[in-house]
Amino acid sequence: MRRLSNTYAVLVGMAALVCSGAAMAEPQIGVVIQQDYSGAIGTRTAGQAEDLVYFQTVFAEERVDTGEIASTSLQFLDDTNLYVGSRSSVVLDRFIYDPTTQSGEAAINFSKGAFRFVTGNIKTKEAVTLNTPTASMVIRGTHLLIFVLADGTSEVNVLEGAIDILPCGASEAQRVNSGEAITITASCNTGRAPARVDDHASLIPQMPTELASVEDVVPAAGDEGEDEEDDTYRYEESGKGDDHDRDFGRDGMKGDGTRN
Numbered sequence: 001m002r003r004l005s006n007t008y009a010v011l012v013g014m015a016a017l018v019c020s021g022a023a024m025a026e027p028q029i030g031v032v033i034q035q036d037y038s039g040a041i042g043t044r045t046a047g048q049a050e051d052l053v054y055f056q057t058v059f060a061e062e063r064v065d066t067g068e069i070a071s072t073s074l075q076f077l078d079d080t081n082l083y084v085g086s087r088s089s090v091v092l093d094r095f096i097y098d099p100t101t102q103s104g105e106a107a108i109n110f111s112k113g114a115f116r117f118v119t120g121n122i123k124t125k126e127a128v129t130l131n132t133p134t135a136s137m138v139i140r141g142t143h144l145l146i147f148v149l150a151d152g153t154s155e156v157n158v159l160e161g162a163i164d165i166l167p168c169g170a171s172e173a174q175r176v177n178s179g180e181a182i183t184i185t186a187s188c189n190t191g192r193a194p195a196r197v198d199d200h201a202s203l204i205p206q207m208p209t210e211l212a213s214v215e216d217v218v219p220a221a222g223d224e225g226e227d228e229e230d231d232t233y234r235y236e237e238s239g240k241g242d243d244h245d246r247d248f249g250r251d252g253m254k255g256d257g258t259r260n
Contacts, residue, residue, distance in 0.1 A: 026059040029095035030076040039070030040084065060094045066113065071204045078104065079120030085205045087215075088113020097122055107131070110154075114205040115146040119161070130163075132156075134184040137165040138173070145196060145205055149215050151186040157195040 026044055032052045034040075040052040043063045050056065052064065052072050066072060066088045074082045077097035084090060089111040097104035105127035108117075119125060119142050130137050130144075133152030142161035148154050156165065158180055164173040168188035176182045181195045196208065207215060 026061055027094075027096075028057050029060050029092060030058045030074050032056045032058065032072060033075045033081070034071065034073040038066075038072075040064060040066045040072035041070075058092060060092060063089065063091045065089045073203065076106070076120065078102070078122040080106075080122065081116075081118045081120070081203075082108070083116035083118075083203045083205060085114030085207065087207070088115065090115065103127075110146055110148050112148050112150055114207045115144075115148075116203060116205045117142065117144045117146060119143070132184075134186065134188065135165050135167050136169070137163045139163055145198060147205075147207055147211055149186075149211065153183070153185045153214075155181060155183045155211070157181040157198075159195060159198055 032040075032054055034052075035054045037051060037053045041049055041064070042052045042056070042058055043049045043065070044059055045061045052058070058064070058074055064072065064074070064084060066084055066086050069086055071086055072084045074084070074092075076082070076095045078095075078099075080095075082090070090113070091109040091111065093107035093109055095104070095106040095108075097106075099121075102121050102123045104122050104124060106122070107129045109131045111133070117130065119128070119139060122128065125139050125141055128139050130139065130146070132146070132148050132154035134154050135156070137156065140162040142163060143159040144163070145157040145159060146154070156163065156176065158176050158178050160178055162175060162177045164175055165182060165184075166173050167182075167184040167190050174182065174190070176192075179195050181193050183191045183193070
């Protein structure tokens with residue numbers, strides 16, 4: 001992963017400020033590292049919206065939104081990187097980090113879109129929680145590709161490390177290891193498949209074609225009056241805890257768990 005030589009000093013200084021006990025309603029937790037601004041917007045809790053231009057500070061509880069052609073890249077206090085694709089929304093709940101002990105905690109909520117998440121120097125990775133509308137996960141030293149549809153359907157690809165994931169608030173976590181992917185639908189069915197091939201052509205992720213096709217037609221989470229049987233994709237459960245057949249009705253996942 002590319003690193004900016006002067007970013008570390010800035011972030012360490014910010015981390016020291018947070019850990020010194022300074023009273024800040026919205027602590028600074030990172031900066032924008034994408035040099036070319038393409039339209040990403042950050043909205044703080046008070047409603048103040050800012051263009052996320054290069055080296056713009058981001059804060060706890062800030063919501064990051066990207067439009068049709070927008071994207072952004074963020075670097076947090078411990079050198080963790082979050083790459084946000086187009087048509088995405090994510091809330092940066094908190095990121096606390098002590099550079100002296102390399103300990104801390106974080107929580108990020110992925111509402112919708114395409115994301116790449118790469119952990120940095122934080123040693124207490126079990127205290128880093130990533131959430132989608134249908135899942136909550138704890139990381140184990142991780143490089144992830146995450147795709148979230150408007151209805152909450154979530155696909156998590158583990159490229160490095162591992163995660164322990166709780167689908168829809170389940171009481172027992174499922175381990176997903178490097179090279180594996182898990183999908184949780186809006187109706188809380190789960191399925192396994194090999195992780196998507198990542199050619200690293202761009203660090204900014206793009207919604208896969210078959211998911212983008214579904215994304216254009218599924219109702220937003222919370223919409224009423226839609227019959228689940230009429231969804232563009234079908235998800236046929238083959239057994240709790242086992243791999244499930246996935247058929248998005250397009251050119252995506254085949255019934256045997258492989259991709260076209």
